[in-house]
Each structure stands twice: as C-alpha cells, then as structure tokens.
Amino acid sequence: MPNAPLVRRGMVGLVLLVVFSSTALAQGLIFTAPPRESPAAGAKLYGPLAEALTRLLGKKVTYQHPENWLRYQRNMRNDTYDIIFDGPHFASWRMTHLGHRAVAKLPGTLEFYLLRAKDNPDIKAPEDLIGKKICGISPPNLSTLSVLARFDNPVRQPIILGIRGGMGKVYKRFMSGSCDALVLRTTFYKKKLKPDDRAGLEIIYHTPPLPNQVITVSKRLSPAEQRRLAQALTTPGPVQKASLSIVKRFGGKARSFVKATQAEYEGHNALLEGVIFGW
Structure with missing residues (x-):
C-alpha cells in the first residue's frame, strides 16, 4: 500500500491533536469568590460567567465554591485560584505576592x-x-x-x-x-x-474610600487572555451579559463591570497583613 506511511503519519498527527486538546482542557482555570452564599447559590450566581469565560478563552473555566472562609484564605495564599472576584484588600495581597492582575471592577467605592x-x-x-x-x-x-x-x-x-x-x-x-x-x-x-x-x-x-470589588487573574493567564477578559467584561456581549447577576447583587445601580488598574489597588494588603492571623 503506497500511501500507508502517509496514512500512519496522519493518524499519529490526529492522535497528538486529540491528546493536546485533552491536556489543554484538563489544565483548566478555577474561578471563585468568597463563600458568602451556599454552594448551590454560588453555582447559580457565578456558574454562567464561568461558562461564558470558557467560550471566550477556549479553555475550561470552572466555578469552585471554597466551602468556608478558612479554606478560601488558605487556597488563595497557596495560589490555587486563577480568576477571583472579591474585595480590594484580598486583591491587593494577590497582586503583591502572587502577581495577579486586576481586569475589571464594580464602579464606585467602598466606605x-x-x-x-x-x-x-x-x-x-x-x-x-x-x-x-x-x-x-x-x-x-x-x-x-x-x-x-x-x-x-x-x-x-x-x-x-x-x-x-x-x-x-x-x-x-x-x-x-x-x-x-x-x-x-x-x-x-x-x-x-x-x-x-x-x-x-x-x-x-x-x-x-477604597476601590470596589474587583476581578483579578493569575499569571497562568497570558497577557493577551487578560486583555480579552477585561474587554469582554466591560463591553456588551455574552460575557458581560453572564456577569449581570453579579453586578446586580453587589454593584447597586451599576450596569456592568468597568476596567480596573493595578495602581488603585496598591497598598490595601496592609489591611490584612499583620492584622489577621495567617496573613
């Protein structure tokens, strides 16, 4: 069969493609937020955004409820999470110690x-x-x-x-x-x-006044992915639509997330470090 080597090479390439795709899918991203609600309520609130981000980034984004505050803080310090929505003190700590980047925040301040x-x-x-x-x-x-x-x-x-x-x-x-x-x-x-x-x-x-709650992302997201995420959260489209329930609950009369900068969150980790045990 004269074309057998070509067929075998094609089959090998197909197998490698499947393996590569499966590996990329397995190496998904974890999205979380503080345990302010039950696991079921958390999945209902944050699950749609995780699904929209999966489609946006082309890799699996899974919402993970942290179970309780102790586990949330421990996992955060251990750099378990890739995408997190929470307050400026936590976000500032991650930026300082884990290299997180702020991509989108709720408008207004916390006072x-x-x-x-x-x-x-x-x-x-x-x-x-x-x-x-x-x-x-x-x-x-x-x-x-x-x-x-x-x-x-x-x-x-x-x-x-x-x-x-x-x-x-x-x-x-x-x-x-x-x-x-x-x-x-x-x-x-x-x-x-x-x-x-x-x-x-x-x-x-x-x-x-402190900057409002913010979404930060880990270094495991490339700069291009970070920019794509910031753009999608702050402009009309499927991702922004999927985030509206979060905005409605925590953002008062806000209509959407807005872009965030690193500078406005600098230094707020001082509210945690040396104040709360473990930080």
Missing part, C-alpha cells in the same frame, strides 16, 4: 461608618471604644478591617463582636445592646435604615 447610639454619653470618639465591643461582620470582612486600621496600636483596639448574615444582622445585634458601637457600609446606612433608625445613631468615624 464605612463607625456609629454610636446618640444617647450613649460614654462614646464620643473612636478612642473611647478601646477595649469595648463593636458589632461588625466577622473579619476578614473589609468593613471591620477598615475600622481597625484607625487604631495604630494593636494592644489598644476595640473588641470586634463578629456577626454573620450581613449588615442587617449587625444592626439588630447592636440594637439588642450587645455592643457599644457598630460598623455599617455607608450605602446600607443611607438606603436601608429608616429615618427613625438613623436618627438614633451618630457617625463617629468615616473610613477612607
């Missing part, structure tokens, strides 16, 4: 109020809270870390009473008399509390 009850004569300023309890979402949530950054001396700080379940639960716990002060996001204070509720509170500290 928080430290509040006291107006009828509490013992609390007039943040310094009056040293050694006293503040109700806030459990660290490493950005709200409580932003307030703790106000206190330079680590042995002269308030005691954080960590609350799970969101800002509404923080307010309810404060109103039950569990704490001397509380931390709320400024938008929650202005939009979710009733006028009568706000009338009973006084702002004693307003944290400096």
